[in-house]
Amino acid sequence: GLLNLLVKPIVKILSLPINILTLGIFNIIINAGMLWIVDSIIKGLEIEGFWGYVWSSIVISIISIVVSKIIFFREKKD
Template identity: 45%
Template sequence: MLSLLLRWIVNAAALLLVAYLYPGVAVTTFFAALMAALVLGLVNAVIRPILVILTLPVTILTLGLFIFVINALLFWFVAEVVKGFEVTGFMAALIGSVLYSVITLVTSWLLFSPPKK
């Protein structure tokens, strides 16, 4: 349970870092970042798999690049739902979602990977 809470806080901090690095994404408060990280996690767990299955032919046709479009649209959707989290357009959502994915990948790898023996 503590690991899940820590991961949520780290993802919210990653969202704040995305907003700091890229001007097309804005987060007003840490609470807004927490809510956006929570909603983004729920959307990625529930809606994203359905969209990936529904768009599988297009994803195969584009050699997997359509996944970036799905991620950007979901990132943009969360920005429309959560107050205090704003994305200026589709390209900002695309760049923001890629940055967010890379930052959360690196932080999860650094903080939550099991130590080597």
């Protein structure tokens, strides 16, 4: 959580031009890099290879989108 709070916004700003060129797909690479950093810090997390990080970041992104939509729908309903 701390990594996402402090490092990720800086990386997103610095990578904005390439993110625009790739229509946002570069975010997956940024998220994979963040997972790699977390994997190297936390000993209980085991992800193997570049594609493991990429697929993990895709799954996390999909789950995040679904949860955000559910929360937004519940707030809008009330």
